[in-house]
Amino acid sequence: MATDLNTQVEGIKDEYKYGFRDSDAQYSFKSGKGLNREVVNQISEMKNEPEWMRSLRLKALEVFWEKPTPTWGGDLSPLNFDDIHYYMRAADRQGKTWDDVPAEIKNTFDKLGIPEAERKFLAGVGAQYESEVVYHSLREDLQKKGVIFVDTDTALREHPDLVREYFGTIIPIYDNKFAALNTAVWSGGSFVYIPAGVKVDIPLQAYFRINAENMGQFERTLIVVEEGAEVHYVEGCTAPIYTTESLHSAVVEIVVKKGGRCRYTTIQNWANNIYNLVTKRAVAHQDALMEWVDGNLGSRLTMKYPSVYLMGKGARGEILSIAFAGKGQHQDAGGKVVHGAPYTSSRIISKSISKNGGRASYRGLLKIADGAKGSKSNVVCDALILDAQSRSDTYPYIEIDEDDVKVGHEASVSKIGEEQLFYLMSRGLSEAEASTMIVSGFIEPLVKELPMEYAVEMNKLIQLQMEGSVG
Amino acid sequence: MSKVLSIDNLHVAIDGKEILKGVTLTIRQGEVHALMGPNGSGKSTLSYALMGHPNYDVTGGTATLDGVDLLAMEADERAKAGLFLAFQYPTSIPGVTVANFLRQAVTNVRKPDRKEGEDLIPMREFRKEIRAEMDELGMDQEFARRYLNEGFSGGEKKRAEVLQLAMLRPAFAILDETDSGLDIDAVRVVSEGVNRVAAKNHTGILVITHYQRILNYIKPGFVHILFGGRIVESGGPELVDLLEREGYDWVRAKYPEAARDEDEMEQHTPSGQLTF
Numbered sequence: 001m002a003t004d005l006n007t008q009v010e011g012i013k014d015e016y017k018y019g020f021r022d023s024d025a026q027y028s029f030k031s032g033k034g035l036n037r038e039v040v041n042q043i044s045e046m047k048n049e050p051e052w053m054r055s056l057r058l059k060a061l062e063v064f065w066e067k068p069t070p071t072w073g074g075d076l077s078p079l080n081f082d083d084i085h086y087y088m089r090a091a092d093r094q095g096k097t098w099d100d101v102p103a104e105i106k107n108t109f110d111k112l113g114i115p116e117a118e119r120k121f122l123a124g125v126g127a128q129y130e131s132e133v134v135y136h137s138l139r140e141d142l143q144k145k146g147v148i149f150v151d152t153d154t155a156l157r158e159h160p161d162l163v164r165e166y167f168g169t170i171i172p173i174y175d176n177k178f179a180a181l182n183t184a185v186w187s188g189g190s191f192v193y194i195p196a197g198v199k200v201d202i203p204l205q206a207y208f209r210i211n212a213e214n215m216g217q218f219e220r221t222l223i224v225v226e227e228g229a230e231v232h233y234v235e236g237c238t239a240p241i242y243t244t245e246s247l248h249s250a251v252v253e254i255v256v257k258k259g260g261r262c263r264y265t266t267i268q269n270w271a272n273n274i275y276n277l278v279t280k281r282a283v284a285h286q287d288a289l290m291e292w293v294d295g296n297l298g299s300r301l302t303m304k305y306p307s308v309y310l311m312g313k314g315a316r317g318e319i320l321s322i323a324f325a326g327k328g329q330h331q332d333a334g335g336k337v338v339h340g341a342p343y344t345s346s347r348i349i350s351k352s353i354s355k356n357g358g359r360a361s362y363r364g365l366l367k368i369a370d371g372a373k374g375s376k377s378n379v380v381c382d383a384l385i386l387d388a389q390s391r392s393d394t395y396p397y398i399e400i401d402e403d404d405v406k407v408g409h410e411a412s413v414s415k416i417g418e419e420q421l422f423y424l425m426s427r428g429l430s431e432a433e434a435s436t437m438i439v440s441g442f443i444e445p446l447v448k449e450l451p452m453e454y455a456v457e458m459n460k461l462i463q464l465q466m467e468g469s470v471g
Numbered sequence: 472m473s474k475v476l477s478i479d480n481l482h483v484a485i486d487g488k489e490i491l492k493g494v495t496l497t498i499r500q501g502e503v504h505a506l507m508g509p510n511g512s513g514k515s516t517l518s519y520a521l522m523g524h525p526n527y528d529v530t531g532g533t534a535t536l537d538g539v540d541l542l543a544m545e546a547d548e549r550a551k552a553g554l555f556l557a558f559q560y561p562t563s564i565p566g567v568t569v570a571n572f573l574r575q576a577v578t579n580v581r582k583p584d585r586k587e588g589e590d591l592i593p594m595r596e597f598r599k600e601i602r603a604e605m606d607e608l609g610m611d612q613e614f615a616r617r618y619l620n621e622g623f624s625g626g627e628k629k630r631a632e633v634l635q636l637a638m639l640r641p642a643f644a645i646l647d648e649t650d651s652g653l654d655i656d657a658v659r660v661v662s663e664g665v666n667r668v669a670a671k672n673h674t675g676i677l678v679i680t681h682y683q684r685i686l687n688y689i690k691p692g693f694v695h696i697l698f699g700g701r702i703v704e705s706g707g708p709e710l711v712d713l714l715e716r717e718g719y720d721w722v723r724a725k726y727p728e729a730a731r732d733e734d735e736m737e738q739h740t741p742s743g744q745l746t747f
Binding site for chain 1: 522523524525526545546547549550551555556558561562564565566567571572573575576579580583587618635639
């Protein structure tokens with residue numbers, strides 16, 4: 001074993017493990033590259049959307065053009081908005097049962113290795129293939145209780161009033177450039193509605209995948225949890241590798257009403273060339289609980305800060321995030337909590353790992369408004385840096401306008417200790433196994449919050465990231 | 472077949488400073504050796520160098536296990552070859568349970584030819600075994616689910632080391648100050664564990680200590696005094712009594728050159744604790 005760890009931990013496997021591409025997919029519609037009013041009109045017409053949505057899209061397009069590209073966070077300069085497809089649909093119709101799902105799409109799922117048991121376990125599988133959800137099923141008993149779990153396009157057709165009531169109210173088009181872009185060209189995503197008092201006892205899950213060169217993916221998710229209702233929504237992502245830039249810019253809006261609970265779990269593992277610029281925000285009303293569990297692997301640049309606005313007395317918010325930045329990757333992730341009511345509480349726990357020149361940044365905002373007395377918040381961010389080429393930054397912003405509050409903030413940066421490596425190696429573990437074990441242990445407090453199959457997948461992904469890390 | 476751990480004229484330096492100045496020691500499987508010496512005499516340096524810590528540079532001499540060169544191996548290969556070190560200060564690995572860690576370690580050591588990523592030893596078999604060993608050591612079953620050495624008391628850490636010793640079944644085990652920080656009852660429990668495991672696996676033991684008390688339980692057939700970076704005296708259990716009665720003054724008087732080295736080393740490692 002060399003004395004210098006830096007010379008040892010190098011060369012993450014660049015080969016993206018899920019980097020196959022399904023060349024047989026029949027794209028039934030593909031917009032040209034670039035963005036203009038005509039493309040937006042075309043998307044809206046194709047979908048037979050109501051006029052209010054079409055005009056909202058066009059208004060959002062103007063906002064997108066007006067707003068400058070952000071210069072904070074990561075480097076967005078290589079993004080060329082004229083070199084991206086903004087809409088593509090893989091199948092003309094949506095399968096009602098598994099048999100109706102086109103064979104090449106099933107083929108893609110097979111390659112992703114979604115097990116049969118998992119499909120049965122889950123209430124519904126909303127699989128976003130290209131820009132549109134092509135398959136959805138929902139357990140009947142949930143349907144009887146009035147639970148709605150469909151892709152957002154379907155929701156707009158079948159539940160237009162519900163969609164109109166909430167769409168863009170949590171994240172308005174003026175919020176930021178990429179939320180505006182998403183609003184202009186959105187397609188797919190999930191719409192979830194849980195009626196008052198209904199507790200969904202199994203996670204609702206969607207599986208996402210991007211599969212076209214230079215194709216942006218702009219899904220739009222909207223979750224409404226009525227009073228006293230509960231839901232756990234799970235979203236997983238793997239994407240094939242590309243040689244040119246690709247953009248993913250989603251918007252997720254969540255409303256949790258009085259006494260309701262919502263947990264939103266994401267594990268994203270993007271190909272190394274993807275710009276992943278996502279706006280996620282939830283509003284929690286009185287005594288409601290909102291939890292974000294967010295795992296970010298892969299991508300070239302991820303900028304994502306799930307946020308919770310605690311707007312009712314006694315509301316609680318929790319954000320757990322894991323970021324893994326490998327070679328050529330920048331994870332700029334974190335969380336945002338705004339305490340806008342008294343006796344609200346929040347917790348942010350962030351863990352990041354950087355290796356092989358990767359950069360992981362924690363960027364967080366904690367804001368406690370005047371009058372939010374008796375509020376409590378605790379922020380913990382830990383970074384693990386695996387070699388001297390890699391980097392970790394912390395940008396915690398704290399704004400407190402109320403005196404009667406309790407706020408804690410801890411941050412730590414550590415390296416894999418030589419003693420830890422030696423201890424494990426003295427028990428017969430190779431250096432690679434020892435490093436992987438230490439990294440797995442580091443994120444364990446968050447992984448154990450994941451549903452079982454996602455915890456397994458997360459550990460598998462970490463192993464893949466660590467594999468071949470020792471020469 | 473009895474294996475032999477053979478150390479010949481071993482020189483070891485840390486940061487360019489020589490700590491061991493030619494240590495020679497031969498241990499056969501089933502034998503119990505004690506290595507005694509004052510703080511800073513180089514006892515822990517010997518254990519770390521033998522196990523392959525990267526900060527310990529071997530500048531001369533040889534160390535072989537059953538004729539195979541240990542010094543050319545990484546620490547994990549030495550473990551697979553049958554060497555074990557019970558640490559004086561076991562490090563904690565947050566988030567990694569004792570059970571997960573040990574299952575991987577046991578698999579690697581028992582199946583040294585297994586390729587990385589291949590199956591671990593079956594969970595059922597492993598669980599049965601670790602439960603039995605924990606029972607023997609008077610450990611709560613809950614212990615296997617705790618994070619490795621995280622928040623362990625001194626006694627728990629040492630017991631965890633003996634649990635690992637029991638599961639890994641090495642041909643040779645070095646116990647580095649295993650008695651330090653333990654009350655007398657804990658010393659007894661840990662020692663009995665070591666004796667039981669050693670008898671079962673015919674383990675060769677090297678007990679490193681500067682107190683007599685652990686040697687009341689783990690009885691050495693051979694006793695060595697490390698002083699000024701070399702072994703100055705070797706003998707039987709009577710050496711333990713002699714040191715206990717008279718301290719190291721007679722050693723100092725008898726070996727003036729080693730005493731000079733010892734004094735110099737004392738200044739560099741004031742507490743006797745290893746600095747990484």
